[in-house]
Amino acid sequence: MPVNTPVRCRAVRLEAPGRKLVDATLDAPAPGSGEVLVRVRAAGICHSDAHYRAGIGSTRHPLTLGHEVAGVVESVGRGVASHRAGDRVCLHYLVTCGACRDCRAGREQFCATGRMIGKDRDGGYADFISVPVGNAHPLPASVPFEQGAILMCSSATALHALRKARVGAGDTVAVFGIGGLGTSAIQLARALGAAEVYAVDVNPAKLALAKRHHAVPVDARAADPVEAIRAATGGRGVDAALELIGFARTMEQALEVLAPQGRAALAGLTQERMSIAPYRDVLNREAEIIGVSDHLASEIGELMRFIGRGELDLSDAVTRVVPLEAAAINGALDDLEAFRDDVRTVIRP
Ligand SMILES: [Zn+2]
Numbered sequence: 001m002p003v004n005t006p007v008r009c010r011a012v013r014l015e016a017p018g019r020k021l022v023d024a025t026l027d028a029p030a031p032g033s034g035e036v037l038v039r040v041r042a043a044g045i046c047h048s049d050a051h052y053r054a055g056i057g058s059t060r061h062p063l064t065l066g067h068e069v070a071g072v073v074e075s076v077g078r079g080v081a082s083h084r085a086g087d088r089v090c091l092h093y094l095v096t097c098g099a100c101r102d103c104r105a106g107r108e109q110f111c112a113t114g115r116m117i118g119k120d121r122d123g124g125y126a127d128f129i130s131v132p133v134g135n136a137h138p139l140p141a142s143v144p145f146e147q148g149a150i151l152m153c154s155s156a157t158a159l160h161a162l163r164k165a166r167v168g169a170g171d172t173v174a175v176f177g178i179g180g181l182g183t184s185a186i187q188l189a190r191a192l193g194a195a196e197v198y199a200v201d202v203n204p205a206k207l208a209l210a211k212r213h214h215a216v217p218v219d220a221r222a223a224d225p226v227e228a229i230r231a232a233t234g235g236r237g238v239d240a241a242l243e244l245i246g247f248a249r250t251m252e253q254a255l256e257v258l259a260p261q262g263r264a265a266l267a268g269l270t271q272e273r274m275s276i277a278p279y280r281d282v283l284n285r286e287a288e289i290i291g292v293s294d295h296l297a298s299e300i301g302e303l304m305r306f307i308g309r310g311e312l313d314l315s316d317a318v319t320r321v322v323p324l325e326a327a328a329i330n331g332a333l334d335d336l337e338a339f340r341d342d343v344r345t346v347i348r349p
C-alpha cells in the first residue's frame with residue numbers, strides 16, 4: 001500500500017428512501033483484489049438519481065449515489081497490472097460477473113448478479129470509489145473530467161440505441177427528445193454515417209442546439225412531427241427513429257415515421273402503454289420495434305474514439321458545477337424532479 005493511502009473520505013449519501021441526501025464521512029474504501037481505488041474528479045447528477053433518492057430503483061440504504069464518474073486512479077489492489085496510480089479513468093457503471101451466459105454473449109447488462117454503482121453499490125458522490133479494474137476505462141487527456149463523467153451514462157446509452165437500431169451509412173434518422181441522450185444521439189448518428197438527422201422537440205433552446213449540431217430541427221408544437229418528417233423525406237419516412245423521452249405518444253410517432261424496414265429504438269422510460277396499428281405501422285413496412293437497455297462496456301472505447309476525433313462534442317453539455325455537498329446536490333436533484341433540466345450538473349469534489 002502506498003504511504004499516502006487515504007483513510008477518510010467525504011460522501012453524500014441516501015440514508016433512507018424518500019429522504020434528502022446527507023453529508024457523511026466514511027472510511028475510505030480500500031481497493032480489493034482486482035480493484036482500483038479512484039479519486040473522483042467529476043460525478044454527473046442524472047435524472048435517475050432523483051428516482052433513486054425517491055426510493056425508486058435504489059436497492060440498498062444507506063447508499064452513496066452517483067453512477068457517472070470520472071477521476072484518477074489513486075491506488076490499485078492485488079493482481080492489477082493494467083492500471084497504476086495517476087491514470088485518468090472513467091467508470092462503466094455496471095459491475096457484472098463476466099462468466100454467466102449473458103456476460104459471455106456480450107449482453108452483460110442482463111447479468112443476473114450485475115450491480116450498478118450508485119444504485120446497488122456505493123457510487124461516486126464521494127472523494128473516492130473502489131471498482132473492479134475492468135470498469136475503469138482510460139479517459140484521454142483531451143477530455144475534461146466533467147465530460148468524461150456524463151459520457152458514461154447518456155452518451156453511452158445514445159450510442160447503444162443507435163447500434164440497436166443498426167444506423168449506418170446513408171440512413172435517415174429521427175431523434176425524439178434532445179436532452180442529454182438526444183444531444184449525443186444526433187452527433188453520433190452523423191458519426192455512424194447517417195445522411196440526415198431530424199431532431200424532434202418542443203423546446204426552442206433544444207431545437208437551436210440540434211441545429212448547431214447539424215440536425216434538422218422539427219418543432220413538435222408547430223406541426224405533427226410525423227407529417228413534417230414525411231414531407232421532408234418525400235413521403236418515405238426515416239430508416240431509424242430513436243425515442244429518448246419516455247412518452248407513449250412519441251413512441252407511437254417513432255414507429256409511425258418509419259420507412260420500409262425501418263427500426264424504432266425505444267429508450268425513454270415510461271409506465272404508459274402505447275398503441276400500434278399492426279398492419280399499417282409494422283407488417284406492411286416490415287418495421288421493427290427495438291428495446292434499448294443501458295449500454296455495453298465495449299461501447300465505451302468506441303465512444304472515446306468518436307470524442308477523440310471531434311465527432312462527439314460535449315463542450316456545451318455541462319452547464320453547472322457544484323461542490324460535493326448535500327445541500328447543493330439536493331438542490332440539483334430538486335431541479336431535475338421539477339423538470340428544470342435544461343442544465344446538466346456535475347459535482348466536482
Ligand atoms: Zn445517468
Ligand SMILES: [Zn+2]
Nearest residue numbers: 097100103111
Ligand atoms: Zn454475468
